[in-house]
Amino acid sequence: MNGTAASLDEIRDVCAGLDAEATLPHETLLCVPATLVERAASVAAESALSIGGEDCHVAESGAHTGDVSAEMLDDAGATTVIVGHSERRTDHGETDSVVAAKAEAAWRGRLTAIICVGETRAERETGKAEDVVGAQLAGSVPDAMKADTTVIAYEPVWAIGTGLVPSNDDIATMHAFIRKTLADRFGAEGEAVRILYGGSVKPSNAAEIFAIANVDGGLVGGASLKASDFLAICEGINV
Secondary structure, three states, rough: OOOOOOHHHHHHHHHHHHOOOOOOOOOOOEOOOOOOOOHHHHOOOOOOOOEOOOOOOOOOOOOOOOOOOOHHHHHOOOOEEEEEEEHHHHHOOHHHHHHHHHHHHHOOOOOEEEEEEEHHHHHHHHOOOHHHHHHHHHHHOOOOOOOOOEEEEOOOOOHHHOOOOHHHHHHHHHHHHHHHHHHHOOOHHHHHOOOEOOOOOOOOOOOHHHHHOOOOOEOOOOOOOOOOHHHHHHHHOOO
């Protein structure tokens, strides 16, 4: 829940920074509040930056005052939407089945779904991290998952906005677990789907994290609010 019209200048700076690169070995996306999607998409229209939404409702339309459908996000210029972010699960009590329904809604609305999973600090400290993430994958990822319209984001809840980051070994172990879980269930689609790491990604650790096996990119939080920090993280993919 960050961003007003003034933030469009930061988005312009991101676009300029990306366009200054000769080649881009990565896709770059900013997921903005619903109030900014159309304006942000207009700013980014001729650039290498894509715009996404932060959440969507399961229904296409109807008596759901204040909610935004995937079709509305698509109409406003979004290409992608985040579903099941830990803050949605915590603040709004979203269950795995709700997250799965939102992923299906995203596909229906011609959007790529970024499906988030991750454990709390207590769950990790009691050795339940893989059990928790495995259950979330089973319940939150619909059977119709395809790699070209789905991204999985692993976000250890305790690392979001805290400055705490799991060890590289912990990240590698969890991403390998997620990859195997998806491959066992979906075969080639599970092997191909992108898995992002999210949790206090910043310019100083991005390259190191992105070099870990099965880490295909980052889900960036607070560091995406400043163009200079976000572009520095993007550079980490190039290392």
